[in-house]
Amino acid sequence: MVTSLLVVIVLLALVFDYTNGFHDAANSIATIVSTKVLTPFQAVLLAAVFNFAAYFFIKDHKVANTVSKIVLEHYVTLHVILAGLVAAISWNLITWWFGIPSSSSHTLIGGFAGAGMTNAIYMGANALHAIEMQYVLKIIAYIVLAPFIGLLIAYVVTILILNICKRAKPATAERWFKRLQLISAAALSFAHGGNDAQKVMGILYVTLIAGKVIHAGAAMPEWIPLACYTAIAAGTMSGGWKIVKTMGSKITKVTPLEGVSAETAGAITLFITERFGIPVSTTHTITGSIIGVGLTKRVSAVRWGVTINLIWAWIITIPISALIAAGVFALLKVLG
Known part of the structure; x- marks a missing residue:
């Protein structure tokens, strides 16, 4: 029974990684598609290749280590992980269907934490005792800090580029920035793969510990990063065109120069x-x-109505994922 449940959880984790790929594909290719530097198919191919390329270069897996410690080991069971994954996949699909660029990362973290807290309640403990607050608070803080850092870097990079290229002929500059956007989009895709694939690595690692396949502190089996990078790259190949439209055109109109700035800033922040x-x-x-790119033109260049809707989606992602996971865990307890 434990072995079959373990297999189901591993497969579900990879399914989530796949949904992460097509849900978040828009992050690295939206601007390069909207500026018509690449066709949608060429863009997802570029993103998928560089998503997977991170496997060969990122070996320390610090993000995976953080995710694996969000719920204290005493409260982690296979049912907790299963409930968290079901919640994360469900919310990912819901937000993808409605074209909302919510965070796959926070969906997974919210689901895992919500299921762990629910298990603590069933065990007669305080729900908050199930989670490692230092990691959770850091993740919550970066809901605000990550976009602000990206905004600041993008603003500075754009201003620098505009000053450096102020004497360049517009046609020549645009041609060069279209070429440079291939590099910046590749860098962002590499950073996306390196950051996001690790979150599922952390979940798979604690799954093997909960299933008593390995002991806590053991080295991560090599098949885990290989499978995770493969799944996220495959998902990216599936695209996510509804979210591409939101990210590439609804927030602010993006030129090749601005696309380079936004992608470079995003990649730097993720690295x-x-x-x-x-x-x-x-x-x-x-x-x-x-x-940040939009603000270099004027404040009104940013469509704040769309942006505020996105922020609301960010705010509710962790609590909704946690609630869904709590419901799924309770159902699993009833079913035995």
């Missing part, structure tokens, strides 16, 4: 946070970067 093991949202980061 920094990955270095410190902080599981931030790629969606939040690139959205902040696009807003």
